[in-house]
Amino acid sequence: MILDFKEIPKANTGNGDQDTFELFARDFLEILGYEIIQQPDRGADGKKDLIVQESRHGISGITNIKWLVSCKHHAHSGKSVSDGDEPNILDRISVHECDGFLGFYSTLPATSLGKNFDGLKKKTNIDSFDRERIEKIMLESPEGIRLASRYFPVSFEKYKIENPKPAKIFSDDNSIHCEYCNDDLLKDKKGIFVTMRRMSDPEAKEYKKEPYIKAYYSCKGKCDAILKGRYMQDEMLIDEWTDITDFLSPTTYIKKLMAWMNSFQKEKEEMSDEAFDKLKYLFLHSYPYISREQTTEEKEKVKFYLQNGLMDWL
Ligand SMILES: [Zn+2]
Structure with missing residues (x-):
């Protein structure tokens, strides 16, 4: 792993601070094109879960899918997310009037949870992002890279030094071509x-x-x-x-x-x-x-x- 998810502080322990991992999930999903329907919040009226909407463009028009996002930040303990950590998935989807469940995890889902997901996929929309999938997506795009430098300043800086990219100094395309085959x-x-x-x-x-x-x-x-x-x-x-x-x-x-x-x-x-x-x-x-x-x-x-x-x- 390149990004150290422990750089994101542990989930809120009741001191009223916003849970950083949930904010990270919100920013990450926004980059992927999900619309934020409900912000994660721990206001006076209790905890509000993150809800996002995906618009799928198909032949018959646009289908909107409302996802209930469940964030589990176990990076500090290193434990995988088990089926016990995610009880009553169908009930939770229906209480929040959503069309699907999206797990967002800083570790990996345990086999038990994976099996549970496979079973539920016949009944509803199920998707999940674990640390590997998140990292891969983040390092692929300029917006992802910007997000990585914000939430993972230490490990991302280390990665940048070991994987140097040419600096943008000249405005034109920077290349030196083989005078025979023209390869850069x-x-x-x-x-x-x-x-x-x-x-x-x-x-x-x-x-x-x-x-x-x-x-x-x-x-x-x-x-x-x-x-x-x-x-x-x-x-x-x-x-x-x-x-x-x-x-x-x-x-x-x-x-x-x-x-x-x-x-x-x-x-x-x-x-x-x-x-x-x-x-x-x-x-x-x-x-x-x-x-x-x-x-x-x-x-x-x-x-x-x-x-x-x-x-x-x-
Ligand atoms: Zn050549």
Whole structure:
């Protein structure tokens, strides 16, 4: 489980506070398109249950189903919801003039309750959300994600760090395409950046590296071989390549940036405008991926670099 349902406080113990888990159920069901008919409340006139309405669009028109929602927040004890926790389901539906019963649970329904539900399904509408179904739905949509960050601030923040998404920095579609097959190399994370230059003259008095004259983005393997052939049509060039994924992690990104800057200033490397534009494009378009906190795996990598004296590139 990614979301820790214990972050939602235990059900109200009589101090008059609103039951947070019921409010969460209300907000969650609202995102799914249920209309809130009766708010959960613990007013002076006693406890009011949450009632929601679902509108099903069919061939013969719209069918409205009023659901009585039963919230059970057992996450703190970890106990499943048993049939004893949900007595007299049919009576409760009829007292509240509803058309169905919807269980909303922060743990799992026990086998006994599942069997009970199966039996009742022949007589009425029965549905239930348990922690797994709730979590899956929440992480699938932007509205769900917003809700997760509100009700599960600690566990959701942890999840976000370990599953980084590129930051929205540029308004246009952020991609780097393989110049042969057009696959998005930022999405597939299998691409390479290839730079090419002429061979140095072995006879020259002073050894000097030739400028980079060509550069391209490519998938590894077949696409690379084809592109190499294309770029070397007129003359023999030597090529160097680097994984594009190295540009997508904060530490290796800065390492690449420093290496290129050092190569221009200290080693007096030169580059054609065409190749330089592609290098700039690569740094620009991988930037949204690295303007974030590091994942645990990335932090471990840096620790390894530090312990082994491999951080001398700055
Ligand atoms: Zn390709």
